[in-house]
Amino acid sequence: MEIEPELNGSMAQAQKITPRAKDFSEWYNDVIMQAELADYSPVRGCMVIRPHGYRLWELMQRALDDMFKATGHQNAYFPLFIPQSFLAKEAEHVEGFAKEVAIVTHTRLRATGKDGAAAIAVDPSSALEEPLVVRPTSETIIYAMFAKWIQSYRDLPLLLNQWANVVRWELRTRMFLRTTEFLWQEGHTAHADHDDAEREARMILGLYRRFAEEWMAMPVITGVKTEGEKFAGALRTYAIEALMQDNKALQAGTTHNLGQNFAKAFDVKYQTAAGGLDYVWNTSWGVSTRLIGGLIMTHGDDNGFIAPPRLAPLQVVIVPIWKTDEERGQVSGVGGQVKAALGKAGFRVELDLRDSLKPGAKYYEWEGKGVPLRLEIGPRDVAAGHVMAARRTGGKAPITLDGLVEAVGTALDEIQAGLLAAARQRREANSIRSVTKDQFVAFIREKGGFAYAGFCGSGDCEAQIKEETSATVRVLPDPEFRTAPAPTTCVWCGQPSVAEAVWAQAY
Numbered sequence: 250m251e252i253e254p255e256l257n258g259s260m261a262q263a264q265k266i267t268p269r270a271k272d273f274s275e276w277y278n279d280v281i282m283q284a285e286l287a288d289y290s291p292v293r294g295c296m297v298i299r300p301h302g303y304r305l306w307e308l309m310q311r312a313l314d315d316m317f318k319a320t321g322h323q324n325a326y327f328p329l330f331i332p333q334s335f336l337a338k339e340a341e342h343v344e345g346f347a348k349e350v351a352i353v354t355h356t357r358l359r360a361t362g363k364d365g366a367a368a369i370a371v372d373p374s375s376a377l378e379e380p381l382v383v384r385p386t387s388e389t390i391i392y393a394m395f396a397k398w399i400q401s402y403r404d405l406p407l408l409l410n411q412w413a414n415v416v417r418w419e420l421r422t423r424m425f426l427r428t429t430e431f432l433w434q435e436g437h438t439a440h441a442d443h444d445d446a447e448r449e450a451r452m453i454l455g456l457y458r459r460f461a462e463e464w465m466a467m468p469v470i471t472g473v474k475t476e477g478e479k480f481a482g483a484l485r486t487y488a489i490e491a492l493m494q495d496n497k498a499l500q501a502g503t504t505h506n507l508g509q510n511f512a513k514a515f516d517v518k519y520q521t522a523a524g525g526l527d528y529v530w531n532t533s534w535g536v537s538t539r540l541i542g543g544l545i546m547t548h549g550d551d552n553g554f555i556a557p558p559r560l561a562p563l564q565v566v567i568v569p570i571w572k573t574d575e576e577r578g579q580v581s582g583v584g585g586q587v588k589a590a591l592g593k594a595g596f597r598v599e600l601d602l603r604d605s606l607k608p609g610a611k612y613y614e615w616e617g618k619g620v621p622l623r624l625e626i627g628p629r630d631v632a633a634g635h636v637m638a639a640r641r642t643g644g645k646a647p648i649t650l651d652g653l654v655e656a657v658g659t660a661l662d663e664i665q666a667g668l669l670a671a672a673r674q675r676r677e678a679n680s681i682r683s684v685t686k687d688q689f690v691a692f693i694r695e696k697g698g699f700a701y702a703g704f705c706g707s708g709d710c711e712a713q714i715k716e717e718t719s720a721t722v723r724v725l726p727d728p729e730f731r732t733a734p735a736p737t738t739c740v741w742c743g744q745p746s747v748a749e750a751v752w753a754q755a756y
């Protein structure tokens with residue numbers, strides 16, 4: 250094979266990514282840099298999302314946005330700044346976010362240069378009367394507006410979503426998983442009663458699960474958070490939780506039934522159908538660019554990123570292989586036809602005609618970027634009327650040019666389904682049920698994964714388990730994830746179990 254030397258070269262280069270088994274955290278950063286998803290920025294704790302990563306986010310946004318609109322939600326946009334007093338109106342909420350907010354106190358700088366040196370400082374005369382908080386989340390400012398817009402039961406439900414950036418002043422940051430500024434969507438809704446708000450929080454949880462599994466190929470368990478882990482100011486918080494390859498859990502999305510807490514704080518009242526006056530019931534829900542971190546840690550391998558086909562910025566890359574100019578003309582001609590046919594069918598496809606790189610180096614680059622399917626076209630392939638299709642998840646087989654578009658679609662579907670199945674199998678292989686306290690502790694400390702066990706509901710047990718194992722209750726799982734028969738005693742204290750819980754160390 251004429252491409253053998255380049256392939257060897259590619260394997261040597263691939264060693265640049267730290268293997269997962271050696272250092273998962275290093276591997277994670279290497280994959281991001283190699284795939285050019287993001288980069289470190291001059292601002293500590295903030296990252297730059299590069300075009301390949303941003304395209305991925307755009308595709309996620311589009312899929313989610315379509316789902317939100319199909320369920321009756323509309324997009325709106327609220328200010329980045331929130332008056333400081335707003336945050337203080339809901340007691341639990343302010344406590345939850347007080348320690349991680351950025352605050353704007355002044356609006357001007359002034360030159361203080363001495364001896365020709367350029368220097369600037371805050372102009373003390375520009376102090377704001379009321380400081381502004383850079384939104385860590387937008388419940389307060391949105392419900393202040395809801396109070397203005399909602400008068401009657403006819404105005405309900407009010408179903409809004411906002412695509413925005415938020416700022417939470419984190420001390421320990423990791424690209425995509427925890428950054429000071431991140432991108433997300435936050436849904437905010439108002440309802441006439443508890444049941445309608447509950448239905449909404451539950452419906453969005455199901456929507457998030459569908460997105461995680463059908464688009465990201467990332468299996469999740471759903472359930473409700475404990476009192477200790479719920480959102481600051483919520484009545485109940487639901488979450489989707491995924492298990493990463495290092496056996497740590499990732500909270501990938503949350504939905505909250507906020508009850509009437511915020512409605513009371515912001516005086517969001519409406520006239521009921523019966524003529525009385527009542528506070529609305531709110532929900533809020535969000536997923537963020539953290540999902541990209543989840544995608545990387547669910548599917549990536551020691552060669553780099555693996556994008557599930559439905560969200561891959563580039564689904565197919567065509568790499569022609571040539572030695573002579575005559576061959577170049579021949580293979581690039583066929584490559585152009587293949588690209589046109591696939592593009593016309595709606596696939597995201599690129600033809601890599603760069604003269605500056607050998608095929609092996611191109612393979613290495615596109616593998617690192619996670620492209621699910623690579624089509625190689627050499628002179629012998631052209632003569633045989635086929636292309637060689639190499640899957641990012643392994644395996645290589647010829648696809649005849651006749652019927653190529655359909656075969657590529659099938660291959661991408663199989664890759665998508667294979668990624669979900671593999672991730673689900675790995676999660677189940679790293680979950681334990683019905684264990685003793687000793688087994689529970691050993692599992693969490695030594696191996697990691699999802700530990701399903703009985704829970705008495707006591708905050709003390711939760712705190713002790715966290716203290717001794719760093720594990721937290723990820724969710725009290727929904728029925729379909731529960732163990733049968735249900736555990737009868739708390740894995741920690743031996744008292745009667747009130748609910749099964751899933752524990753894990755988490756990001």
Ligand SMILES: [Zn+2]
Nearest residue numbers: 705710739742
């Ligand atoms: Zn207990």
